[in-house]
Amino acid sequence: MQEKRIIPCLDVKDGRVVKGVKFQGLGDVASPVELGKLYSSSGADELVFYDITASSEDRKLFTDILKKVVECIFVPLTVGGGISTIEDFDRVLDCGADKVSINTGALQNPELISEAAKKYGSHCVILSVDIKLVNGALRVFAKGDREDTGLEAVEWIKRGVSLGAGEIVVNSIDADGVKGGFDLPMLEAVCDAVSVPVIASGGAGSIEDFVELFKKVPKVDAGLAASVFHFGEVRIPDLKRTLHENGIDVRL
Numbered sequence: 001m002q003e004k005r006i007i008p009c010l011d012v013k014d015g016r017v018v019k020g021v022k023f024q025g026l027g028d029v030a031s032p033v034e035l036g037k038l039y040s041s042s043g044a045d046e047l048v049f050y051d052i053t054a055s056s057e058d059r060k061l062f063t064d065i066l067k068k069v070v071e072c073i074f075v076p077l078t079v080g081g082g083i084s085t086i087e088d089f090d091r092v093l094d095c096g097a098d099k100v101s102i103n104t105g106a107l108q109n110p111e112l113i114s115e116a117a118k119k120y121g122s123h124c125v126i127l128s129v130d131i132k133l134v135n136g137a138l139r140v141f142a143k144g145d146r147e148d149t150g151l152e153a154v155e156w157i158k159r160g161v162s163l164g165a166g167e168i169v170v171n172s173i174d175a176d177g178v179k180g181g182f183d184l185p186m187l188e189a190v191c192d193a194v195s196v197p198v199i200a201s202g203g204a205g206s207i208e209d210f211v212e213l214f215k216k217v218p219k220v221d222a223g224l225a226a227s228v229f230h231f232g233e234v235r236i237p238d239l240k241r242t243l244h245e246n247g248i249d250v251r252l
Helices: 032-041 064-072 086-094 104-108 111-120 153-163 184-193 207-216 236-245
Strands: 005-013 016-021 024-030 047-051 077-080 099-102 125-134 137-142 147-152 167-172 198-201 222-225
Touching (some): 005 032, 005 198, 005 236, 024 032, 032 064, 047 064, 064 077, 077 125, 086 099, 086 111, 099 111, 104 111, 104 137, 111 125, 111 153, 147 153, 153 167, 153 184, 167 184, 184 198, 184 207, 207 236
Parallel strands (some): 005 047, 047 077, 077 099, 099 125, 125 167, 167 198, 198 222
Antiparallel strands (some): 016 024
């Protein structure tokens, strides 16, 4: 059985890690360098670094703070925010990232997925999808929660995988920051539709939420979270020990 991954997420704005609820009300948390160093040394399997306002501000991802994070961690790093061209992939990977996450850029130009997969391999191309329930349908949103694309989420994810995305991050806007647990029905629908790894994001509030995630949706490959780690509500060593005790295979 493949080990489940635990992935802290650094949402970065103006050089600082921030966190809100349902993508709103962002508050300052800490330095991404200090948090990255902490998570790398405490058992995180990977890290995600999002420049969360790059797309909405129509600018390129800041690389100065990214380079500082890369220098102090020893786990794989996925980087996203403002990725809209193959040159953006080049720039971020040259900074030391292991994978690149695309969201709005892929919606604007789906062929970017296949172009990047052809150049760097599917394993390097992560499709991140922000999903919200609208009138009973799973809809894809762009630029955070600002723009309803009208796309049905599972169909868009299937298209992304067919174009070459090697991994999917499923972000539940409704669950983000609420700490009421992961959106299990949404995750199950995505896992049943694709064969590539799926990362669950949005809703973690306790260790028990991760146990429930991996037990009830065993096809999910990883759990991604932010505030529960940032504010010390869940410590990664404690989380992994509990997962192991519950028969869930993790890297200890």
